[in-house]
Amino acid sequence: MRLRTGNTGLRILLCCGLTVFAVQAFAACSRAINVPVASTGRSVLINGDQIDGIYPDVLRNLGDSCKFLLTAVPRARLELMFETGRADLLIPASRTPKRDEHGIFIPMVYNRATLISLDSNRPVITSAQELLDKKDLKVALVRGFDYGPAYQDLVKELTRQGRLFFDAEPLSVARLLKAGIADVTIMAPSILAGAIMEDGRVQDMLDKLRYEPIPELPWGDSGAYISKNSLNNEDRAALKEMMEQIAKSGMVWKGFQRYYPANVLKESIRPR
Structure with missing residues (x-):
């Protein structure tokens, strides 16, 4: 199995403890599996042509039954590629009704989006509704992120109010927060914290982040979507078996535990 990624120390560390799972025998795929990915905290780390992180290394340890071709794309394009059948696997992904139309979902962990800002004396x-009522707060979001219907309702109303900034990636949102251009963002804390941990320009923000859960964005499922449109029945079944075995193994949760502070996981990721 070949991935577009280098043999870095981080990748080696991420692979530790997963080699036993690699000997699991699976049905072979008839062709290479296309997996476009975007930067997603430490779940997916992209540095030029090098792709690392929790989920790429999980795929790397599935053995030789399937060849996964990972390519880096902007988040918004990734979503479009999956909807139009140009992506065989969408990973990681939160479960949403829109994505259910195009793929078979395999849950691996629980996740939650929260309001995130730099710590302050703000109530x-x-x-x-309280966020919508505080019209002085500017909100920055990553284009292409989706945490379900309530999130989309917030996006529509914040857009109508003229308070919303969209950016291409979590790191750009972190820089908007640090510069004071935006006051609040909404995403899974692990994604923003992971981006901050990888960039020296914003690393000093990590211990200053304030997480504010709201009931409209509850805990939900995160995992992988297998395309209903781009795969034949045999390859779809083979991938489904692989993803279900990953979910049962608990390796994704173990990866999060190795590479995130406990306070970040407490707010955003839970094992199944």
Whole structure:
């Protein structure tokens, strides 16, 4: 199996403890599996042509039954590629009704998006309506992220109010927060924290982040979507078996535990 990634120390560390799973025998895929990915904290780390992180290394340890071709693309394009059948696997992904139309979902961990800002004396926001009512707060989001219908409703109303910035990646959102251009973002804390941990320009933000869960964005499933449109029945079944074995193994949760502070996981990721 070949991935577009280098043999870095981080990749080696991520692979530790997963080699036993690699001997699992699976049905072979009839062709290479196309897996476009975007930067997603330490779940997917992209440095030029090098692709590392928790999920790429999970795929790397599945053995030789399937060849996974990982390519780096912008987040918004990734979503379009999956919807139009140009991506065989969407990983990692939160479960949403829109994505269910195009793929078979395999849950691996629980995740949650929260409001995230730099710590301040501002009163705590406890609901979506309170956020909408605080019209002085500018909100920055990653284009292509989707945490379900309530999230999309917030996007529409914040856009109508003229308070919304869209950017291409979590790191860019972190820089907007640090510069004071935006006051709040909404995403899984592990994604923003992972991006911050990888860039010296914003690393000092990590211990200053404030997480504010709201009931409109509850805990939900995160995992992988297998395309209904781009794969034949045999390859779809083979991938489904692989992803289900990954979910049962607990290796994804172990990867998060190795590479994130406990306080970040407490707010955003839970094992199944």
